[in-house]
Structures are given as C-alpha cells and as structure tokens.
Amino acid sequence: MAVLLIAEHNNKELRPFTLNAATAASQIDTEVHALIIGHNSADAAKQLSELPIIKKVLTVEAAHYENFTAENFTPVIVKLAENYSHIVCSANTFGKNLMPRIAAHLDTSQVSDIIKVISPDTFLRPIYAGNAFATIKSNDAKKCVTIRPTSFDPCESTGGSASIEKIEAGEEFLNTKFIKREEIKSDRPELGTARIVVSGGRGMQSGDNFKLITEVADKLGAAIGASRAAVDAGYISNDHQVGQTGKVVVPDLYIAIGISGAIQHLAGMKESKIIVAINKDGEAPIFSVADYGLEADLFEAIPQFMEELNKLNTIQK
Amino acid sequence: MKILVAVKRVIDYNVQIRVKEDNSGIVTDNVKMSTNPPDDNAIEEAVKIKESGKATEVVAITVGEEKAQETVRKALAVGADRGIHVKAEGILEPLAVSKILQKIVEKEKPDLVFMGKQAIDDDCNQTGQMLSALLNWPQATFASKIDVKDNKLEVTREIDEGLETIEINVPAIVTCDLRLNEPRYASLPNIMKAKKKPIEEMAASDLGVDVSPRLEQLKVEEPPKRKAGIKVANVAELVQKLKNEAKVI
Secondary structure, three states: OEEEEEOOEOOOOEOOHHHHHHHHHHHHOOOEEEEEEEOOOHHHHHHHHOOOOEEEEEEEEOHHHOOOOHHHHHHHHHHHHHHEEEEEEEOOHHHHHHHHHHHHHOOOOOEEEEOEEEEOOEEEEEEHHHOEEEEEEEOOOOEEEEEOHHHOOOOOOOOOOOEEEEOOOOOOOOOEEEEEEEEOOOOOOOOOOOOEEEEEOHHHOOOOOHHHHHHHHHHHOOEEEEOHHHHHOOOOOHHHEEOOOOEOOOOOEEEEEOOOOOHHHHHHHOOOOEEEEEEOOOOOHHHHOOOEEEEOOHHHHHHHHHHHHHHOOOOOO | OEEEEEOOEEEOOOOOOOEOOOOOOEOOOOOOEEEOHHHHHHHHHHHHHHHOOOOOEEEEEEEEOHHHHHHHHHHHHOOOOEEEEEEOOOOOOHHHHHHHHHHHHHHHOOOEEEEEOOOOOOOOOOHHHHHHHHHOOOEEEEEEEEEEEOOEEEEEEEEOOEEEEEEEEOOEEEEEOHHHOOOOOOOHHHHHHHOOOOEEEEEHHHHOOOOOOOEEEEEEEOOOOOOOOEEEOOHHHHHHHHHHHOOOO
16 A cells, blocks of 8 residues: 655645655655645646656645645545555644644554654654654554654655646535734745754844844855744744754754753754854853854854854855 | 643653663653643643633643642642543553543533643644544644634644634634743642642543553664764854864855
C-alpha cells in the first residue's frame, strides 16, 4: 500500500515544507500519492504533480476548504485512508492541528514530529524539547505520522508529471467558522527555511532595540528570530518565536543575541550548523551550544559587528 | 456554562532531564514534577471565565498515576471547583487519554474542554485534537486569546504564518498556548481551602477504556552532542572566523 502525503499550500502555491515532507514520505515507501484539499488550488496541484517523487496527485476542491479547517479536511482524508498504509504531513501548525483528528478517527496512535525514518514502522523523534531522542515502533495497521520538515531535505521540485485525479468533496462542518488570518508579510527569507537566522532575546530590552537585529539581518539577508521571552515582552510578534513551542530552525548560521539559552529555546535552534552567541553573561547556557561565543554587551557589539561586516568585500547571501 | 480542564503531571520545565543508562526511558525518580505549563494557562483561562460570570463551574481532571493528583489539587488551589482523577499506570498515549476524556465528557457534559496545546514531556501535541475528533466537536488549537460570546467562542490561534481567528460553537475543545494569559499563583489560604474540595477517583478500567500502548518505545537516547565551541575575544575575530573558518558569510 502507498503513502498519502497531505500537501500544505496557500491555494496558490505549495508551502515549501511540503517538499521536505515528500522526501520523508518517499523514505517510508516509494509509492507516494499527494492529496491537496483547497479552493481554486489548481496551480498548487500542478506544482505538486511536478515533484518527481509523487506518483499520483489527488485534488479535492470546495469553497469550505479555503481556510484549511481541520474539521472540514478530516472526513475526506479518513475516507481515502483505506487505500493507504501511512498518512503523513509536515509537523507545523497546519499538520499539528490536522493529523491527530485524522488519527483518532482511524483509531491510530499518531507518531508526531519524526526526524528520521528508520523503517516503514519505526521512526526517530525528539522528546523533552529535543533533550532525548526516542525510537518508536508503531503497531497500528494504519500509521499517522507528522514530519519535522527541517530534518529532511526538500525533494526535487521539477521534472515529474504525476496524474491528477479529482476526488469528491465532503460536507462542510458548520460549528467552526473561519474569521480572519493576519499574516505578517515580509521581504526577508522565511524563518523556517532561511540560510541565516539572527535572533534577539530579552537582552534587547525593548521592541525599539530590535531594529539593531533587523539591521544585522538585512545586511546578511537573514530571517529574524526571537526567544519566547522577547515575544512575551512584546518586542516582536509571535511568528518569530524559535523554540519548543515555536518554530524549529536549522540554518547554516544562527546568531543568538541577548538570548540566555533556556532549554525551550535551545530545542528550536541547536541543530543549526554554526551557532554564534553574543551575551554579556559569560555563564549563559547559550554558550554551551555556541561554536563561537562572544562575551560582550550587545549594544556595543552589534554596531561593531555591522562595521566589520561593512568592511567585507562580499557577503554570501 | 461548565468547563472541564485537563491537566498533566510532567517533569518540571526547569529540570535538565537525564536518559536512563539502559536507554529504556527518562529518569523520573527524585525529579521535581509539576503541572505541564500550558495546562496552567488552561486552568487560568477557565477560572477567569468563571470569574467574569460566564461560567458556573470549573472541573479539573487528570489521568495518570497516584501522584498525578497533585496537579488537580493545584488546579483547585487556583480556582477550580472540583477534581477528577482517573488512575492509570505506565505510558499513556494521547489516543488513550482522549478516549478516557471522552468518557468523562459524556458523563459530565461540559460545554467546553480546555487543555494545554502540548505536553512538554512527550511533545506529542495530539490529545485535544483527538478528543474533538472523538466527540465530533469543533477544535480551536494553539489559542492565544478567547472571547466568550453566548454559545460561541471567538478564538485567536497562533499559527506559523501569524495569527488566525475562528469562531466555534459550543460545545468545543480549546488547546491553550503559553501566551493566552499569565497563570496566577495559589495563595496559602486557597491552598488550604483546596484541600477540602472534592476529588472523585476512578480507574481507567472502570471507564471501559483500553489504555495499553499502541506504540513501542524501543530506545531512548541522548541526542548527539555538539562539539565544544570557542570564545572569541572580540567582534573582529568573530567576523574573521565566520568568514574564513566556518565560511558561512
């Protein structure tokens, strides 16, 4: 039996992590079908059909799918599930909201947020904010699995030509109504996929001071992250939060400025390739994961950092 | 309106956990335990709604071993009216917990069920969604703001792209984000009073729910350690290292 990948998209195009989830799906079984549920999402479906890993695309279209409400998506997926051994999806807020609803209907114990496929029924996943890794074997006939996208490379996005099959829409769930979505638009790279992330913590002391982080990020073509303390203090909006309950990032370079490094923050960034910590407290736990630590007052260090960057002839973007 | 709030006992969020030497799990003996942090937010929100006059009763429930009752007692000390402790031993998967909660909901008939969005031990993030599936109720996950309007809730959800607002009809499930509110501390008089509040006890088997695990935890190990880094003397050295050694800028 094949694997069914639930695509994440915005009705116009695929969300990039769908490509990472597709890679994980293909490691479970080479027969990967992808399901796209949406409204006027034909372009995204076409994009999906071009992923060489995908053998077949299923599309379900209706107005009540426009806002990805789990209560509307679930019956469609549960019905299709009889043809599949695994249902998989990215473990971001879309998949985290949706997959357990499907799993409960299928009477399956879900395996959340896997970072490695060991075999079709055995997976590696972080527990305790990534302070331990558990190897989990699922004995359920059907397996519901969510995938930590940053732990898998994105698949090839062109060259495929999977068939696209239309599936009948399900009924609308009337007790949940979408009102609005406030997306924060930015010209910067997305936090989840950026090559460089510059993050600020409580040490920034104010939202105004966060413009220092912005300057560094602009100079490096980086995304902006933040600790939960900085978000809770109102310095920056929640979509920038990196950590156990925020986003998990794995950039080539993570620069933590004024972040002490609570366990919950480290959970979201310690797999980064190179970590830089700038903090005036030499005992701060962030230094235990930093490749390069600079013990300094950030309000002196950031202007100097900008000066040194300006001296460089070239900066990789 | 009656609100049922589910709380879980976990290793305290400040504890640096240790993996057992035989790789069978995490050391929990003599380790500080407390209520799962976002479950505290769930209790706080329910109590606030009651204080605003929009709810009549807040019932706290936990599922787990003998000592898990501490979390219910704590909920009673910050304003829950009574407690339920469903006793069960060993690893309880979210599917099993949601089936137990379903039985309790059928008996208690609450209008709302609140709980934290995720437990910080297994990091599963499943129970609320599973319970709403079993009950066929609406779900508002990752809630950072809740407005109660007659028989509806307007809930702001924390999503990857920013914020989403939905309206759900009661009865409904809400899973709470840490940003929902600032949980209060229990005062000493309230801790004393909580000792007199009733906690109903029952066994998971009394509810006819099979809680045996579906997943086998084959091994628990420490994640690979990062190699030790260095401290640089100044910003110039930092930039030079990033450019010429790490080659990332």
